[in-house]
Amino acid sequence: MGFKWFKSFMVAALGLFLVSSAQSVFAQHEEHAAGAATEEKFNPGEAILHHIADAHEWHFFSLKNADGTEFHGTIPLxxxxxxxxxxxxxxxxxxxxxxxxxxxxxxxxxxxxxxxxxxxxxxxxxxxxxxxMTKNVVQMLIALIVLVWLLTAMAKKYKTGQGVTSAPKGMQNAIEPVITFVRDDVAKPNLGPKYQKFLPYLLTIFFFILINNIFGLLPGAANVTGNIAFTAMLGIISFFVILFNTNGHYWQHIFWFPGVPLPVKLLMMPVELLGVFTKPFALIIRLFANMTAGHIIILSFVSLIFIFTEMSKTAGVLFTPVSIAFAVFIYLIEILVAFIQAYIFTNLTAVFIGGAIGDHHYEEDIVTHH
CATH class of the missing domain: 3.10.330 (Vcp-like ATPase; Chain A, domain 2)
Structure with a gap:
């Protein structure tokens, strides 16, 4: 029953997303054409960048009135x-x-x-x-409220014994496997016996990124994880978590790798030191690029309708089903990518923390025996 509800919800969201995207792109086209002596050609790049950029209002659609004025369905911020x-x-x-x-x-x-x-x-x-309070900021706060409400509601159910002395129910039944997955397949393998110390942080970033990714697929929503400032802050926080949990062995392997000839040490030292900063940078760019790329591809397929229409109305009509089919396909992939990118960011964070807190004595023993 829950799965059928989820499928119906996603189909409805997909339809509204495509309609909203097409309406937004078409509105951009009309705004450029209005008042011009000669009709300007549709600029897909400008329309797409405008759609995925941050804004001071929540824009859903635009309608042209009979007197030529336009009505904008927006929520001011x-x-x-x-x-x-x-x-x-x-x-x-x-x-x-x-x-x-x-x-x-x-x-x-x-x-x-x-x-x-x-x-x-x-x-x-x-x-x-x-x-x-821009669109990205407001949506991020909404995602934060949903995150706190979701996890505190689950915690209350566990306190009452549901999920402990009895089987989990409802949303708890859907969230619990995700929590155990992050614990057993992300935290434990990378952090070992110290996994419990970092599990709250890993769960927080996983669900926070996942909720923002899913919200970004809803019609009219902001693409928060496609904003470099958002992903940069997540990466910087992970960077400080890694640094604050380093030990002497970690820095020894950065500045003076044991068991390695002196010329190689001098060669490896700047490379290893640079790696301290490139690890969080990789987290930042990977999440930003993947979530932005999906939206750009979907909007590009929608824009092709208007590009072909400018060439020929017949070509525009004939290409519309093809464009929508590809947009639907990419949208479905984006739902999967929303989960994958949350997992990758969390897993790599656990890997980097594990490298910082790990005991490197075994490496020295291997070098000594060889």
Whole structure:
């Protein structure tokens, strides 16, 4: 029953995602064409980057009214600005009217808030610090609330004995195998007897990334894990967790690898030291690139409809089913990728922590015996 509900939910989400993507891309096309003396060609790159970028409002669809004006289905978000010259300024993003108007000395240009003068032109002498609640920030907070609610609700059930003296039920029955998987196949093999110390952290990053990945596949949602700032913070946190748990053997193998000739030591030292920083960098780039690539591919297939339509309306109609079929295929793969990338980030973090806390005496024994 639960599986049938999940399939129905994903089919509905997929349909809304494709409709939302097509509507967003089409709206971009109309905005560029409106008011131009000669109709501009559809720019797929600009439309796709606009769709996956962060924003100061939640945009779902755009409709053209009979009088030629457009209605935008959006949820405005709080804009919080600080300028050394002008002080703090807070208002809702709807005051920008989708970037067409200035408000309180600020204007939205290409998704970025800039200071403007009385004439409405950008004033580069005014420094602006943007602390706004953007789409990515709000969705990340929602994911955090869902994470806390989900895990605390499960903890309460275990305290009452459900899942301990009786079989788990409902959501607990779905989450428990994931927790045991992270414990038995990620934490224990890489961390050994010290796995319990790091298991809460590994479970937190796994579910936090997974929830954000899944939210990013919903129609109109933000692609939070496709934001380099988000993945960078996750990587930096893992970097400090690794550093704070290193021991003498770890640094000995970085700066003066035992049992290795001196010329090789001098050659390996900068390489090993660089590896300390490239490990979290790999975590950052891998998650960011994979989650961004999936959205770009889906939107690229949707954009092909409009590209072929500009060539010929018949070609656009004929290519539409092919484009949608490929978009559906990639979307289904993205559901799998959402789980895989959460697992890879968590597993590599466990591997790097295991390397930092590991006992390297056995390596020295092998070198000595040989």
């Amino acid at each position: 709080p804009v919080i600005l600080y300028s050394p010259q002008r002080g703090f300024s807070t208002f809702m993003s709807s005051a920008f009217h989708h970037g067409t108007e200035a408000h309180n000395g600020y204007k939205l240009e290409h998704g970025k808030v800039v200071a403007v003068d009385e004439a409405g032109t950008p004033d580069e002498t005014v420094k602006v610090y943007d602390f706004s």
